[in-house]
Amino acid sequence: MQESVDWNTADDEVVRFTSDLIRIDTTNRGGGDCVERPAAEYAAGLLAEAGLEPLLLESAPGRTNVVVRIPGSDPGADALLAHGHLDVVPADPAHWQFHPFSGEVSDGTVWGRGALDMKNTVATLVALVREWARSGRRPRRDLVLALTADEEDSAAYGSDWLVREHAQLFEGCTEAIGESGAYTFHATDSAGEPVRLYPVAAGERGSAWLRLSAHGTAGHGSKVNRDNAVGAVAAAVARIDAHEWPVHLTPVTRAAITGIGAALGVHTGLDAPGFDPARDLDAVVARLGPAGRLVASSVRNSANPTMLSAGYKVNVIPESASAGVDGRMLPGAEEEFVTALDALTGPRVDWEFAHRSTALLSPVDAPVFTQMEKALLEYDPQAHVVPFCMSGGTDAKQFATLGIRGYGFTPLLLPPSLDYNALFHGIDERVPVSALHFGLRVLDRFLTEPA
Structure with missing residues (x-):
């Protein structure tokens, strides 16, 4: 753990940057209707203040991406990509407690569209890079930071364009971290005791x-x-609506069910003689209780x-x-x-x-997964880190065409009252300030500590 780091400035910055980015309306209505450039310029300016030279790469007027490479302390290590998108889905202010583009900070919470998906992560990465500049520290591996356009539509103006037109910027990257993973999922074990699961995405449909x-x-x-x-x-x-799709159990979902079952004290029996996924898997998922939601959409x-x-x-x-x-x-x-x-x-x-x-699958027995687990346990010793396969998708699919293995790792320690998945693309999207501070520290641990 980086005990010598003074987190006060970074803690303040990550909240301010999240709020500022939310106030920049980058609504993606699809079909090319979005302008990310103001958010890209804002983030690039903050990175430039840290002594970096970020590239503003525009695939079409207003459709702007930011890419910058931060040299690592271990020249022999493969590079790592950290990516986050600048666009957000639409939001109707009439249904929100605070205006979705206000970036309101109230009662220890930042409110607005993008608070979880995923201007918070963009802000966290930028704030962390600035903290490294102040403290003179560096990531262990070369870190390529990519802030992309158009993830909420087809990625045609963002990551898809970047990998086709600027593949050289990602040279040496073997793995990537992106959205939708390492958040707290509150569950209850077989004895009725609370359990904190942290699902890390290692696959995508x-x-x-x-x-x-x-x-x-x-x-x-x-x-x-x-x-x-x-x-x-x-x-x-x-006919499509009524169709019952057959079970298809991938290695990642098998590992997810096994890990969740172990954390909850629930016997899954996946390796028992005679186990037939087509016949038995739905019952196994049901035995996981609410935690079954983590895998229910990835078995078909x-x-x-x-x-x-x-x-x-x-x-x-x-x-x-x-x-x-x-x-x-x-x-x-x-x-x-x-x-x-x-x-x-x-x-x-x-x-x-x-x-x-x-569709994507990344290995869950890889050293990078172990490093993510260690970083989470450093700041939440009661964490149970499990892999899972996302029901949806992210920019990881486009970067995978360059041979980069992707993981969903955007750490957040959330209270039981906050349903992370319900707020994604939902009303009153928000993130606790304490969760942003947690994410800063876990990402720092993951990115700077020796393997």
């Missing part, structure tokens, strides 16, 4: 955003029409209808109809997904990937 379409015969709404495009799409959507593929579009007047049968479906594919189950969609849409409806990204 692949994105499969689908566009369904059908063409039929246009006509009057009062006439018989057996070639109705709306009916065809609606039937396909209903999924496809959720989200959009319908057809027609322009109620008494006119349109010649075409379409639908949008948010699909997610587990590692190793991509072919199963495609085969199922072909059957579910049937001969009347065409489908295609509107956006597709590859």
